[in-house]
Amino acid sequence: MSTGTLADRAAAAFAAYRSGDEQRMGELVDLLTPILWHTARSQGLDASSAEDVVQTAWIRLVERAGSVQDAQAVLGWLVTTVRREAWRVGRKDGRAAPTDDVPEPEHEAPRQAELDPAVLAVLRDDQRTLWRHVQALGARCAALLRLVAFVDRPDYAAVSDALGMPIGSIGPTRGRCLAKLRTALLADPAWSTR
Amino acid sequence: MSDDQSPADASGDSPQLLALAAEPIDAIDLELLAAMREVYSRIDPVPGGLTDRIKFELTLAALHAEVAELQHVSLAGVRDEAAHYTPTESVTFTSSRLSLMVTLGPGREEAPDTVRVDGWVTGGTVTVELRIGDESRLATPDEDGRFVITDVPHGAARFVLRPVDDVERPVITPVVEI
16 A cells, blocks of 8 residues: 555555546645645745645646646656745745746755744754754755655655756765765764764 | 865865765665654644645635635533433534535434534535545435435534536535534
8 A cells, every 4th residue: 555655655646546536635645745845944935835835736736637747756746846836935025026937946045944943942952963964054955855854765866856956966876965964963073972 | 185186076065075975875874864854843843734724725626616604603502311411513604605504413322423414505406515534425405405414423524515507616614523
């Protein structure tokens, strides 16, 4: 039933939905909403905008289910849609009028989501150390690693592609973001003595 | 080791870092990622109820439905012979054309953990679907617009009213606890 990677399970549910089993959409929502939430939040949206953007992506999927050629691509399609929509919403909140020209994130780095410092109180010391080093990587790497943390290893490439990051950003090789995090953490006594 | 040993890298990353980046992912990396997952799940979890709200929105989009408003709720206690306090609830929903009043009562003696739903639709001829959890119950109101659905389990429920003329949009109600 629920075997395979997240992308595989999502693909199976989406394929079943498209061939008429409407109940399976609920399963797809349960499977992928967490990663879409983290996508929206890693692009710098506040909680309420992030909710809106995630909902919008789902509604688009239902409206345009036929245009997603390959069921296997549904995870990437949704992450891409959330990322683009987040960019549009973030831009609207910020400065100029929204535009349809969404730059690839090479050119427009996501902002870091603002987080109430009090929230960090729920973390253990080593977890706060990890969080601090992730933040220090910059928004692009932080966003990539945050999403990758929520999928299975064979899906890393699909996620980095959906984020507009180059092939090889992560998986099968470590990639620079993870290499930087690892280097920084292993050199930090607060992590290595945990 | 100095940077001039390797071709200039646009990012300015050191050769050591690039070498580390080119290695396959190992158990330490997976441990770091698992720790990140735990951190983000704790400090920024998916808001409660978000998936339910999304499913509702998708149902609306799929049905092209109008959402009825919850108009009125009244709760009247009825004391039965055994002196149990049995709540009987009455709820009214309205849409632009239709109105639905439902009264919730205790289930049959043989099915004490269930609810009896008495409904009354005005404003048009419809079929009624009661959705509760993954279950779906259908009813066709009589000529006065009245219908009864028995043996309904407790839970979060909503009604979908489908005009029989198939021209008007369906109407879907907000969730009520049954």
